[in-house]
Amino acid sequence: MKNANKYTRQYFLPDEPCFDWTRRDRLDHPPIWCSVDLRDGNQALIVPMNLEEKLAYFQLLVEIGFKEIEVGFPAASDTEFEFVRTLIERNLVPDDVTIQVLTQSRDHIIERTFEAIRGAKRAIVHLYNSTSVAQREQVFRADKDEIVRIAVTGAEQIRDLARQTPGNFFFQYSPESFTGTELDFALEICNAVLDVWQPTPERKVIINLPATVELSMPHVYASQIEYMGKHLAWRDAIVLSVHPHNDRGTGVAAAELAMLAGAERLEGTLFGNGERTGNVDIVTLALNLYSHGVDPGLDFSNLPAIQARVEALTKMQVSKRHPYAGELVFTAFSGSHQDAIAKGMKWREEKSPEHWTVPYLPIDPKDIGREYEGDIIRINSQSGKGGIGYVLEQSHGFDLPPKMREQLGYAVKRVSDREQKELSADEIAEIFMREFVNLAEPLDLVELTGTDAKGMHRVRATVVWQGQQVEIEGAGNGRLDALCHALEEGLGIRVANLTYKEHALEVGSGSRAVAYISVDDEKGNTHYGCGVDTDIMEASAKALVSAVNRMLVHSGEVPLAVGK
Ligand SMILES: CC(=O)SCCNC(=O)CCNC(=O)[C@H](O)C(C)(C)COP(=O)(O)OP(=O)(O)OC[C@H]1O[C@@H](n2cnc3c(N)ncnc32)[C@H](O)[C@@H]1OP(=O)(O)O
Ligand SMILES: CC(C)C(=O)C(=O)O
Numbered sequence: 001m002k003n004a005n006k007y008t009r010q011y012f013l014p015d016e017p018c019f020d021w022t023r024r025d026r027l028d029h030p031p032i033w034c035s036v037d038l039r040d041g042n043q044a045l046i047v048p049m050n051l052e053e054k055l056a057y058f059q060l061l062v063e064i065g066f067k068e069i070e071v072g073f074p075a076a077s078d079t080e081f082e083f084v085r086t087l088i089e090r091n092l093v094p095d096d097v098t099i100q101v102l103t104q105s106r107d108h109i110i111e112r113t114f115e116a117i118r119g120a121k122r123a124i125v126h127l128y129n130s131t132s133v134a135q136r137e138q139v140f141r142a143d144k145d146e147i148v149r150i151a152v153t154g155a156e157q158i159r160d161l162a163r164q165t166p167g168n169f170f171f172q173y174s175p176e177s178f179t180g181t182e183l184d185f186a187l188e189i190c191n192a193v194l195d196v197w198q199p200t201p202e203r204k205v206i207i208n209l210p211a212t213v214e215l216s217m218p219h220v221y222a223s224q225i226e227y228m229g230k231h232l233a234w235r236d237a238i239v240l241s242v243h244p245h246n247d248r249g250t251g252v253a254a255a256e257l258a259m260l261a262g263a264e265r266l267e268g269t270l271f272g273n274g275e276r277t278g279n280v281d282i283v284t285l286a287l288n289l290y291s292h293g294v295d296p297g298l299d300f301s302n303l304p305a306i307q308a309r310v311e312a313l314t315k316m317q318v319s320k321r322h323p324y325a326g327e328l329v330f331t332a333f334s335g336s337h338q339d340a341i342a343k344g345m346k347w348r349e350e351k352s353p354e355h356w357t358v359p360y361l362p363i364d365p366k367d368i369g370r371e372y373e374g375d376i377i378r379i380n381s382q383s384g385k386g387g388i389g390y391v392l393e394q395s396h397g398f399d400l401p402p403k404m405r406e407q408l409g410y411a412v413k414r415v416s417d418r419e420q421k422e423l424s425a426d427e428i429a430e431i432f433m434r435e436f437v438n439l440a441e442p443l444d445l446v447e448l449t450g451t452d453a454k455g456m457h458r459v460r461a462t463v464v465w466q467g468q469q470v471e472i473e474g475a476g477n478g479r480l481d482a483l484c485h486a487l488e489e490g491l492g493i494r495v496a497n498l499t500y501k502e503h504a505l506e507v508g509s510g511s512r513a514v515a516y517i518s519v520d521d522e523k524g525n526t527h528y529g530c531g532v533d534t535d536i537m538e539a540s541a542k543a544l545v546s547a548v549n550r551m552l553v554h555s556g557e558v559p560l561a562v563g564k
């Protein structure tokens with residue numbers, strides 16, 4: 001990158017330090033949210049929304065709970081104009097919602113804007129003109145006084161038209177490209193507009209300070225906002241608003257720091273659609289607040305449905321990694337994350353169901369309409385026993401002993417790695433059934449009968465072993481013990497250190513029992529098997545035979561028929 005010296009700093013810091021905001025570590029209430037989806041978001045689309053689409057989007061914003069909505073740039077096109085007229089004439093704006101329209105500071109554009117909002121119950125007229133050094137020099141080729149003149153002339157025309165036009169109108173001014181503007185000049189031009197509009201605490205004016213292009217690190221923006229908040233005239237009659245964009249990828253950070261620095265209102269869009277890299281994403285900001293225990297006042301409890309509607313209307317896609325909304329943002333593929341999540345979920349269930357501190361998951365996915373199943377833990381070759389066991393338990397009800405999870409884990413990972421693909425819960429269950437459950441090779445238990453006498457158990461079993469049907473018998477202090485003796489005495493198969501676990505299998509149809517058994521081979525290696533049957537005794541015998549079969553196969557004593 002040899003051309004770095006082509007670029008120089010284009011932003012301005014206050015002369016005096018403005019870092020009071022660094023002493024605050026959290027936001028304890030939401031800002032006044034203003035959606036600019038229908039204007040800034042819309043103007044950045046390949047094909048801007050048509051009338052019907054804008055109406056549907058407006059309805060969505062109302063349902064989410066926005067009370068201020070910039071509905072368009074009425075002078076831009078017939079569609080924009082018609083949309084605003086439709087909202088007003090069809091009385092589609094709820095009483096507690098204020099629409100906002102944007103206008104340049106040009107005669108005919110302001111006039112057309114007022115034609116559009118005639119009769120509105122409440123509308124904010126948003127005037128902007130660009131104030132940065134680059135825009136003054138290159139676009140407007142005007143000095144500071146001339147730029148102030150543009151703003152003041154527009155403000156006067158708006159003041160006058162608001163008096164003459166039926167409706168209830170409020171005012172907003174944005175020094176566009178604020179972040180590239182010397183702060184004293186930004187103050188001067190905002191104050192000049194305020195002098196025209198003469199706001200009062202009862203009828204405030206919105207001063208909106210946009211990072212039209214994000215030029216600096218976010219702490220610089222925060223300092224600029226703090227400086228403006230401290231020095232603007234008419235302070236008690238102003239709502240201090242911010243409008244971050246995301247050119248450096250720090251729009252959310254800039255917005256949060258700006259709010260720490262005193263911004264009371266925030267303009268942004270759903271999922272950050274907007275010019276270039278987008279406006280700041282209100283979904284992320286709202287859910288960041290939520291994750292700190294603050295109700296954002298916007299309803300994202302069914303975020304997938306909102307996302308689907310936004311995608312359909314804008315024809316834009318939300319990235320799979322988008323904060324909170326992306327398809328994969330609650331998903332762990334990697335073993336250690338899965339293990340921690342599975343343990344965290346269990347811990348929460350048992351110890352603290354009313355709080356959410358599950359590792360790796362900043363919020364409870366259910367709060368925004370996401371599911372645990374298939375969403376949180378997904379399995380591939382990076383996964384581990386914790387996650388694989390969790391998926392099997394959640395989906396098919398098998399609660400494996402910890403060491404058996406490890407053996408299943410390796411079996412599942414091998415398949416995923418070899419086939420280079422993610423495995424579904426059903427595929428994991430299939431591997432489990434194939435590798436561990438009711439195994440009948442090389443040893444097949446055909447029939448088992450038993451009797452009890454004076455605390456001694458006797459069994460008689462018909463098995464198929466090395467191609468032949470054989471009758472074996474044994475005695476012990478329980479049925480499994482007796483079967484172990486029968487295997488040893490009849491076939492010479494010796495097992496040691498048997499462990500046992502059983503539970504009812506609640507997932508799926510019919511009531512079945514499941515048993516897990518481990519046995520050690522002569523070298524001390526442990527082998528697990530599982531048995532499933534409607535009868536628990538049958539299930540445990542099948543588990544023992546399965547464990548023995550895995551032992552025989554994996555200790556290399558018989559040809560590999562299972563457990564490949
Ligand atoms: C940062 C932002 O997002 S700002 C909002 C931007 N959004 C849009 O532009 C979308 C809607 N815009 C439009 O439909 C059109 O641009 C219109 C209807 C507003 C104006 O159309 P036109 O007059 O045909 O063209 P255009 O936008 O190129 O006009 C540029 C002229 O306006 C001037 N101008 C631009 N912004 C402003 C402003 N805020 N106030 C006063 N004059 C302005 C330019 O200096 C230029 O002047 P010149 O004619 O002396 O060279
Ligand atoms: C019109 C203004 C507020 C704007 O969109 C911007 O500066 O980004």
Ligand SMILES: [Mg+2]
Pocket residue numbers: 040210212243245275279
């Ligand atoms: Mg913008």
